[in-house]
Amino acid sequence: MRLLENLAKLCAILAGVLLTTITLMTCVSLIGRNTVGITLVGDFELTGVAAGAAVALFMPWCQLRRGNIIVDFFTAKASDATNAALDRFGALLLGGSMALLAWRAALGGLNAYNTHSGTMMIGFPEWIVYAAMVPPLALTALIGLAQALRGFDVEVTE
Secondary structure (H helix, E strand, C coil): CHHHHHHHHHHHHHHHHHHHHHHHHHHHHHHHHHHCCCCCCCHHHHHHHHHHHHHHHHHHHHHHCCCCCCCCCCCCCCCHHHHHHHHHHHHHHHHHHHHHHHHHHHHHHHHHHHCCCECCCCCCEHHHHHHHHHHHHHHHHHHHHHHHHHCCCCCCCC
């Protein structure tokens, strides 16, 4: 579990760097557009593709920290053992869902690569975004499956 934790931290750091870079790029573009009339072409496209990759990169850390939304309205009066079993089942379902997303993103990336698909304004290759999303989605699947098998009693270090 320690390796999964370190990989999840790395993904979260990369997501933070990516979002910081996009924020700075947006600021430069807005300042340039509103002061000297020069803008960065394709800044909207780059923001969109980077945000998609960042969401996927944050998912492993979110799952590791149990940061996903849990609706416990119907299980509030259930025993701790029942809640633990339901949490493990939820982790199993999430792990399966993330594995499915990783698989489909990999296929989408291969298709985008083979068709040379790119964004409209600057032609940024879409397969790069898919390629950036597959590893963190697969890591989230592994974390979910590990939590389903081992439970949530493993402490996560800060």
